[in-house]
Amino acid sequence: MTLRIAVQSKGRLFEETMELLQESGIKLNNKKRTLLVPATDFPIEILFLRDDDIPQAVATGVADIGIVGENEFVEKNEKASIVKRLGFSKCRLSLAIPKDEKYEGNKWFNNKKIATSYPHILKQYLESNNLNAEIHVITGSVEISPSIGLADAIFDIVSSGGTLVSNRLTEVEVVMKSEALLISNSELDEEKKNVLNELLFRIEAIQAAQNKKYIVLNAPEDKVQDIFDVLPGMRSPTVTPLATTGWCSVQSVVDEKRFWEIISKLKALGAEGILVLPIEKMIL
Template sequence: MIRIAIPNKGRLHDPTVQLFKEAGLPVLGGSSRKLFAKTSDPEIQFLFARAADIPEYVQDGAADIGVTGLDLISETESNVEILLDLNFGKANLVLAVPEESSIVSPEDLQGMRVATEFPNITKNYFGNLGIEIEVIKVSGACEMTPHVGIADAIVDISSSGTTLVTNHLKPIADVFKSSVYLIANSETKENNEKVLHIKTALESVLHAKNKRYLMMNVPHQKLDTIKDILPGLAGPTVMKVESKSDTLAVHAVIDADVVFATVSKLKEAGASGILVVPIERLIP
């Protein structure tokens, strides 16, 4: 049995569940209020846990693989295998001070206090800069600490910067860039092919998200022109249309952000019956 630890709540829960659903491993007969849930594969089950606990669950073998933020992996200093950047949940850990503060750089904080929920990341950041500070560990409401005299600055997660502005704080440096990753227990990764299958399934969904599948009819004499237009993965697939001796069916995979311009060029070059469809999974 392979156990996958996923966030039980918060901003990472829904995107994680959706990604596994698209990869063919939906949550069955369970919810985030339960500890475990089945999947469409009888040998795979989900374990719902706090995102902050997942690195240690995977390290200790309570889960074989897990999904959590890179910031939490780094903060816990867990010994896990990094398998795949899932490309969502992007956020920065930023160093911020009160708007009215004269502090403008990390060097200005020499000997001062910095409050954070990420003491290890913070210590490493300032240590690499050769700056001595006092780290004040908090478990919440970090942005309030400079205003009540607990700290001179904070290191906290910022996705949009709105929370900092609301609390009259200004960022002065980026400390750590984070997104959500798939991780694995080192021993399980080496001894279970199912882990690789899960990684491949998720990877195929990610590859497909920004791709589109094009199908069109092309006059035989226009094929070379059409092929020059198409920025496919490895060139288009060309097939004969049986009902029309001078017409070919051309299929190609292209990036979603060039569909608009590409379709216009194809139409001008003589393509017809152009069909653009999304791709559910793409395995290179």
């Protein structure tokens, strides 16, 4: 039984999705990409679509699962289930106005015209904030709308903010944050669910290793308990006696965000020969 996964055909989300699938051990059958490409060693096939077509494809069963931006999933409002948040391709949907405009709150948008490719999400925001604005639906270069007199403001995806700056726009309201989602058709049979569960297992092993470092160090035995307090690891650090009397080797996993803080504490406790290794995958 083959599981069909819909994937964006180009762009940053495409690149990060293909990287995730590759790290999950999924290899495609041919180097020349066509609309539908089977994997060689895993019961899955990749269906390449436009990002805004993926929610409907999954909801109607054209694809069994899909990886899509949360912004498109919410905008299309299709009946598909969120299986997992994937944590990459992060961006936000924001309202932006011309740089020279004075802004003192979202009441500014009353009686204004807003250009967007996300009318459903924008309509919900306006209604929830009791705002009365005209929505002008546009595809393509939304950010140029104010400069050519097509709209007073825009509602669009923002990543770095560079595009807004280059068009003399200022981001004034973040309406929602978005990331890549793994979504599923609600009527998968048991065989396809088993394939999906295996895929999830692989993805979770990759995610568990992200922003983690594996460290090995030598330490005095009388400092082991103090080192335990610094290195909690997944459950507890691994300790191995060394040939040198009174010394042992300690192994653990640390969060990269606290790496230098932890290393400083270890050195203060007498740790030596600290070896730091990247982690590719981690099975919890």
